[in-house]
Amino acid sequence: MLDSLPAISFDQLSGFDAQDTLVLTVNNRHARRVLAELSASLGGDRRVIAVPDIIPLSAWLRRLSDRLSFLPDSGMAGHAIDAFGARLLWQRVIERAESDRALLDTAQAAMLAMEADRLMDDWRIEVGPDHETSDYLRFEEWRARYREALAELDLEDANQAHEAVCAALRAGRLHSGARHIVLSGFTELSPRLAAMLAAVQERGGSLWALSRPPVAPHAAHRVAAPDPDAEWRLAAHWAAGELRKNPDGRYAIVAGRLEADAALAHRCLRAALGADAEGRHIPYNVAVARPLSGWPLARAALAWLRALALAGRGRPCRPEDLGGALLAGGCAGHAEEAAGRAVIDAYWRHQAVLAVRPKDFTALLGRHAPRLLEAWQACMAELDGDGAPAGLDVWSDRFRRYLRCLGFPGRGMLDSHSFQVLEALDAALERMAAQSAVAGKLGFGAAVGLLRRLVDETPFQPQRDPSARLDVLGFLESEGGRWDAVWILGLTDEVLPAVPRPNPFVPLPAQRRANAPRATPERELQWARGMFRALLECAPQVWLSHACQEGERELRPSPFIAELDAEPFSPPGAAAGSCMLESLRDDLGPALQPGRPTRGGIGVIDTQARNPLWAFARYRLGARRLSAYADVGDQNARGLFLHRAMELVWRMLPDQAALRGLVGEGRLDGLLHGVLEQAADDCLSDYGPALRRLESARALAVLASWLEVECARTPFSVRDVEQDYLWRHGPLELNLRLDRIDELADGRLAVIDYKTGGGSLDPRSDWMRDRPIGLQLPFYASVLAQESAGAGVGALVLARLHAKGAEVKGLADAECGLEGLVSPRAWPAFAELGWEDLMARWRRTIHQLAREYISGHAANQSLRPDDIEYCDILPFLRLNEDDKRVE
Incomplete structure (x- = not known):
């Protein structure tokens, strides 16, 4: 049909009666182009003309549907739903139909079913009995239930409205609205659309195809x-x-x-x-166009509504829910209190807060964001009485009111894009209100969730910049x-x-x-x-x-261009003469000044050994990745729990003899249960009862396994548990905390460091390097022990506390009775060194690393790539730009 339509030029179109002419285009963008070209086609003798309606096909169908609804006996439903509402209803129908069968993604099935419904009507697809498949039969079942649901709710979707318009045009009960209909941009017509246009012709209308002079490529x-x-x-x-x-x-x-x-x-x-x-x-x-939810103001509105939905229940909220809103802004004090809101969010992250009570939140707002506090309290007052489920039209009005109370979108001038986002967000709230008949009554949280889904699925693109030439x-x-x-x-x-x-x-x-x-x-x-x-x-x-x-x-070229010869293309300026690239190597920062506090403890020296620039950025500049929000299943919580339990055990037991006495009297289990209860109160307060019981049972087995190892050792007494030490080297002051120090039978000390993870425990490759890492035990043995009064260190012990079993690795120059400790001479790099020689070597290395840090040495160099595997400022190091920096 499209090929048989008579062509019409822009000049001829401008001669038609604008009141009786309609130009249909494939989309809005094409409609704007036709209007612009129609204006550009005016000659010097015609400066002004009456412009006909130039609208996309979808707008014309909506116009005809609205007109049909006012006709007597139109058979139209009482309410129309858009594509979002139709998809919601399809999903509900499919979920009910498939309640006894496993269907993984009902949302995807709903989208495909809605497309299939329109496809079959648009293209008049008929399926014979020989071609029916199991998927098609299930779809037909869903389709029947979907249409029953539409009739029950007195609803009509766009596909049914299109069908009703087509039938009314063919029956002569509806007029197209114009005597001349001009098609532009269509490459094909579906059978249903062709039938509609044929009905227009049968009723005396004329159809045309807008022709544009082709531009033959030179x-x-x-x-x-x-x-x-x-x-x-x-x-x-x-x-x-x-x-x-x-x-x-x-x-x-x-x-x-x-x-x-x-x-x-x-x-x-x-x-x-x-x-x-x-x-x-x-x-x-x-x-x-990207989803509307990806634009800052829309994201802020959704974040605040979610925070209100959670806080309105009066129960503690997750920090990530409140933190998302605080960081998004768009509220009272948007610019003035941005730093204060960020401080609150960072506090929750660094303190590993798992839940925020309402009174704690308001207290933090009072200290860091007083303007927001006032708006928040006013908004919470608005929430009183709004907790009952309601229709989406009610929630739409409530959401606008809540956001106004919060000061949304924040004070200040909005740029063009932000203003357009606000308009799109308001339109989304209107669309949400129109889904009331489909969604029914919802609670606050469910209504916010549905708005988020709508905004996620709403594409948004700012208006075209008229000054752009590309x-x-x-x-x-x-x-x-x-x-x-x-x-x-x-x-x-x-x-x-x-x-x-x-x-x-x-x-x-x-x-x-x-x-x-x-x-x-x-x-x-x-x-x-x-x-x-x-x-x-x-x-x-x-x-x-x-x-x-x-x-x-x-990849292969498209067959449409494969026969063309490929031509070289050089960007403009590529033929110009080359020039030398100048570079400046700057890896020395200002020296550390006396009296300035030093961030970090032994990590300063360890990081300096791994990558000096990392150490400078982290400890001198304070650069670090923002911590993630705490998770109740965080492995670090388990490690803290076990460390705390071991600390409590050895604060109660002074030596091995006391441990053996408890074991002989059968009282060790009682002590461990009491210790674990106290440790759980300190470290697992946010765990639920079931998870707390599981972690405590695991810890009981881990501690019992390790204490068996302790009982089998040579005699020892516990000298320090979780003791803090201060080390000074020039202007550098470092704090060090050791898990435990034992005094052995010969009077020397064994330094013990607990490990609770599942990685490699063997420190051989780390300690034998010229710039050793994992330095806590070597640091104490070679530096602190020499500079403090008392006996020297005779053993460096890494002890794994794990459910798979106890394990020990390290070096020893004294008898400890721990399997896994070896003499330094057993390691190739230390084969020619005695114990004191090794301590002196480590001492020189640590002093050298300290002097580097004090001088500001910040070379971006690492001995091995895995030295910076856990670096939290990798983008700062920019190692991807120069692989030679990892040597």
Whole structure:
């Protein structure tokens, strides 16, 4: 039908009666283009004309549906639902139908079922008994239940409204609204749409196809890029060069996978386009919408509503729920109290807070964000009486009221994008209110969850910058556009033609018979031919590119460009003479000043040995990754619990003799139960009863296993438990805490460090290095023991406390009775060293590391890559930019 329509030019269109003419386009973007080109087509003798209606097809269908609803006996339902409401209802129907069967993703099934429902009606697909599949039969069951639910709730979705409009037009009960209907941008018509337009013709209407003079490319160039990243860089440099040559020209980059490549596109374009004389980025438009929830103001509104829903119950909240709102801002004191809100969030993270009580939250707000406290308390007062379930229309009004009480969106001038986000968010609240008939009555938390889902699924893109001369679009968005030159990238045989994706709920033979979209390779090839032809008509100069490799996967060019010879493309300025790149190596910071407090303890020396720049940034600059929110199942909590239990045991028992006495009298279990109860109170207060019992039972087994090892040792007494020490070296002062120090039978000391993790316990590779790491035990043995009064150290013991069994590793020069300790001579690097020689060697190394730190030495060097495996400021080190720095 589309090919048989008479063509009409812009000049002829401007001569039609605007009141009786309707231009239908494929989408809003195309409608704006038609309007702009209609205006540009006016000659000098015609400055002003009456413009006909230029609207997308979807808007025309909604207009006809509204008009039909006012007709007597229209049969229309009392309420219309949009795609979001329809998907909610589909999901509810499927969940009920599949309650006794395992269906992993009902949301995905609902989306595919809704598409199948529209596809079958749009393309008049009929499924014969021979082609029915089990998936199709289940879909038919869902479809019947879905339509029953619509009728029961007196609802109508867009697909049913479209069908009703089609029937009314064919029956002559509804008028199209215009005598002349002009189609623009359509490459095909579905059977249902063709039937509607045929009914318009039968009632005396005329149909036309808007023709635009094709732009035959003067030149089409093919470029083969090494990989997708290089392809984007070439396209960006091309655009920058074209804009420099002709700043008033209009150019476009068209990408087959623009949504996936949006971040890469922005990065390449900003680097290539640069800035103008005033330092502002050269403007460009990227036609990619991202979810509304990804924009700061929308994210802030959702975060505050979730925080209110949780806090309104009067029970403790998780720090991450309140912290998300505090960091998002958009509230009273948005800018003035931003630092204070961040301090609250950081406090919860560093203190490993698992739950925040309402009174604690208000106390923190009072200290750090008094303006927000006042707004928060006013909002909590608004919540009184609003706890009962209500319809979404009620919750929509309540949400607006709560946000106003909180001072949303914060004081200050809103830029254009922020203002548009607020408008889109308000529209989303209106859409949410319209789903009341589907969702029924919901509680506060459920209503917030549904709003979040709606905002997650609502695409948003700010309006186009009218000053931009460069457009970056996808294939569909570019259709019908006109530019001075176009670069089309991503033209591989996987993109054009694309791989078919038939709907899984409609049998493939039925889709093939109806020639439904995306159903077969032939159908995709047909669509790709039309799209490629349209792309070539976008500009007189067209560059066609593809990548040759993606990772280890070889890519092939699209068959539409494979016969063109690949041409080399050099970015503008590439032929210019090369210049020497100057570099400055700056790895020395200011020296440590006396009297300045030093952050950290033994970690300063250990980190200096691993990577001096890491030590400087962490302890001198205070740079560190923000801690994650505490988790009740955090392994560190288990380690703290076991350390605390061992501390309590050896504070009660002075020596091995006392331990053996308890074992002989059968009283050790009683002591361990009491110790674990106290340790659990100190470290597991946020655990539930069941988890606390499990952790205590595990710890009982671990402690009993380790104490068996302690009983079998040679005699010892406990000298210190969890004792703090201070070490000074020039202006450097470090605090050190040791798990335990035992006095052996010969008067020397054994330093013990507990390990509760499951990693390697053997310190051999760490301690034998020229710059040793894991330094806590060597540090004490070689430095602190020498500088303090008393006996020397005779053993360095790493003890693993684990459910899989006790384990000991380390070095010893005295008899301890612990299997796993060896003499230093057993290690190759220490084979020629006596015990005192080893202590002196370590002492020199530690003093050298301390002097490095004091002097400000901050070289970005590591001996082994795994030295910085747990570095929390890796982006600061920027090692990915120069692999030579890890030597």
